[in-house]
Amino acid sequence: MSKLILKAIGDIDANVALINDLDLTVGPDEVLVSIEAAPINPVDFMLAAGTYGYRAQVPFALGSEGVGRVVEAGASVDASLVGRRVLIVPNYEQGTWSDQVVVAARNVVPVTDDGDPLQLAMVGINPLTAHLALTRYVDLKPGDWVGQNLGNSGVGQYVIALARHAGLKTLSVVRREEAAEKLRAAGADLVLVDGNDLGGRIAAALGENKLRLVLDGTGDATAGALAQAAEFEGTVVSYSSVTGQPVQVGLGDSIYRQLSLRGLWMVNWLQNASREELEKTYVELAELAAKAVVRADVEATYPLTDFRKAFEHARQQGRTGKVLFKQQ
C-alpha cells in the first residue's frame, strides 16, 4: 500500500514522497476505501506551492478528490456501505493519491456502481464548480446565453455539458483551434478562439442575444471581451485566474452598464451545504457522469509509482485532457 505525501510547501517535485508504511486502522466513524481513480488537478499543484486559498499543513496527504470502494466500515458506520462505490468529498484531511485510504464517513458519498470510474473520480471538484456557477448567481432560463473563457478546461467542459442539459446556450472562448474543434464536436453551441477583435467576433456570433452570465477562469482580456456582450446589470463570476491577474472587466462596463462581479470557490459551498444538499448534488452529478451526460476528456492514467511522469504530463501545455492516477 502506498500514498503520496508532501513533505514541505514549495516545488512539488522536490517535496513529494511515496510512502509505504500506511496506518490503515479504521476508527468508529471511518471507512477504509480502496481508491479506483484520483485526478491530478491544478489545485493540487497550487496547494503544494502554497498559492492556494487553503494552506496545507505538512506532512500533507496529497490528492483532492477521487472514487473508490469501501472495504471496511467502522463500528458506528452503516455496514451496508462495505462494497459500495463512494465519491470522496473534496477535503484536506486524508488525501486520495493512495492505494487505500481511511476516510471519515462524513467525507464519502455513495454513488452509482455504473459508469466509468475515471469520469466518476472527477465529479467532486469541476462538475460541482460548473453546477454552482450555473445555479447560484443568475436565475437562468432555457434559451439564456452563458459566456465563458477557459472553455476546454475541465470546468469549461462541464459548464458546456450542464448548460446544454438545462437548455442553456454557451459561448466559449479557448486559445487553440484544435481545442475549439473538439468542443464543437462535443456539442458546444459557439466556440471562438482568442485573437484579434475577439469582442467584435463575440458580438457578431451572438447577434441579437446578450450573455446573462459570464464565467472567468483566465484573468486575461477575454473576460473583458465577454463582459462587453453581457446584458445590462449582467453578472461576471470569477472562479480562477490561470494568468494570476485580477478580472479584467472594462470600467465602462462595470460603471455604465452596472455589471456585477462575483467570486466562486466551491470550498465555501462544501463547508456550508447541509449533508442532504451535498449528497443530493453529488449523487445527481455522478448519475450524469455515469450516463456520459457530463464528461471531461481523459488524456492519460498512471499508477501511483509513476507519479513523477504523471505530474510532468499534467503540467504539459496543450494536453488534450485530464491526467489521473488509476489503481492497476
Ligand SMILES: NC(=O)c1ccc[n+]([C@@H]2O[C@H](COP(=O)([O-])OP(=O)(O)OC[C@H]3O[C@@H](n4cnc5c(N)ncnc54)[C@H](OP(=O)(O)O)[C@@H]3O)[C@@H](O)[C@H]2O)c1
Ligand atoms: N473556484 C473554484 O472553486 C474552482 C474549482 C475548480 C477549479 N478551479 C480552477 O479552475 C481552473 C481550471 O481547472 P481545471 O481542472 O478545469 O483545469 P484543466 O482541465 O487542467 O485545464 C486547464 C486549462 O487552462 C488553460 N490555460 C492554462 N494556462 C493558460 C493561460 N496562461 N492562458 C489561458 N489559458 C490557460 C488550458 O488551455 P490549453 O488547453 O490551451 O492549454 C486549459 O483550458 C484552475 O485554475 C482551477 O484551479 C477553481
